[in-house]
Amino acid sequence: AQTVxxxxxxxxxxxxxxxTLSCTYDTSESDYYLFWYKQPPSxxxxxxxxxxxxxxxxxxxxxxxxxxxxxxxxxxxxxSDSQLGDAAMYFCAYRRGSGGNTGKLxxxxxxxxxxxx
Amino acid sequence: EAQVxxxxxxxxxxxxxxxxxxxxxxxxxxxxxxxxQDPGLGxxxxxxxxxxxxxxxxxxxxxxxxxxxxxxxxPLILESPSPNQTSLYFCASSLGRPxxxxxxxxxxxxxxxx
Numbered sequence: 001a002q003t004v005x006x007x008x009x010x011x012x013x014x015x016x017x018x019x020t021l022s023c024t025y026d027t028s029e030s031d032y033y034l035f036w037y038k039q040p041p042s043x044x045x046x047x048x049x050x051x052x053x054x055x056x057x058x059x060x061x062x063x064x065x066x067x068x069x070x071x072x073x074x075x076x077x078x079x080s081d082s083q084l085g086d087a088a089m090y091f092c093a094y095r096r097g098s099g100g101n102t103g104k105l106x107x108x109x110x111x112x113x114x115x116x117x
Numbered sequence: 118e119a120q121v122x123x124x125x126x127x128x129x130x131x132x133x134x135x136x137x138x139x140x141x142x143x144x145x146x147x148x149x150x151x152x153x154q155d156p157g158l159g160x161x162x163x164x165x166x167x168x169x170x171x172x173x174x175x176x177x178x179x180x181x182x183x184x185x186x187x188x189x190x191x192p193l194i195l196e197s198p199s200p201n202q203t204s205l206y207f208c209a210s211s212l213g214r215p216x217x218x219x220x221x222x223x224x225x226x227x228x229x230x231x
Contacts, residue, residue, distance in 0.1 A: 004159075006159075009157075042224075043205065043224065043225040043227075044222070044224055044225070045207060045209075045222035045225075047219055050219070091159060091160065101165060101167075101173070101175075103148040103150060103165060103167075103209075103211050103213070103218070103220065104150065104162050104165060104175065105152075105160070105162070105209075105220060107159035107160040107161070108159050109157055109158060109159045110157075110159055
């Protein structure tokens with residue numbers, strides 16, 4: 001069975017600085033997708049970034065980028081120029097690319113990010 | 118606006134009193150699912166549906182029922198709620214074909230069972 005682990009329950013960063021959130025996963029599948037979701041105090045689940053496992057190039061979305069290490073099964077999120085609005089809980093998630101229930105996301109435990117002014 | 122709508126957003130109930138959390142999407146998505154979020158556990162899938170009249174268990178289905186009579190609706194039913202079902206619930210939907218289809222989440226329903 002696939003698992004996703006976020007080992008940092010809480011992180012903090014100074015405004016305008018850079019922070020990296022860690023995520024590791026375990027799977028025997030070769031076709032899958034990885035995601036980072038942001039959950040602000042409103043509780044809404046907001047997609048931050050996604051990565052296709054078959055792509056070697058790391059995904060980027062403005063100030064957000066990932067470091068995808070497929071062999072190490074690591075998928076970290078880097079937030080550059082942190083802003084107060086980045087304060088939230090961040091979830092790493094895995095989704096299989098083929099086979100049954102491809103809509104299912106497997107989530108990590110979450111990392112709460114605090115941004116200090 | 119494309120969205121997933123859940124109701125109620127907040128509910129406090131008592132043990133054993135049947136309740137239904139509704140979920141509706143307006144994107145003609147085939148796939149719908151329910152998750153519960155608990156501290157330190159992330160989100161876990163309760164049930165999912167690949168299309169109308171096709172439902173199956175997720176990872177934590179005990180104590181829950183679902184139905185999919187129409188494509189747009191996927192209600193979550195708690196026949197006899199217990200305190201361990203106190204949680205934050207999310208409905209989500211996506212296109213059914215495999216690939217990097219993004220799940221669209223509802224705003225969440227906070228349920229407290231006393």
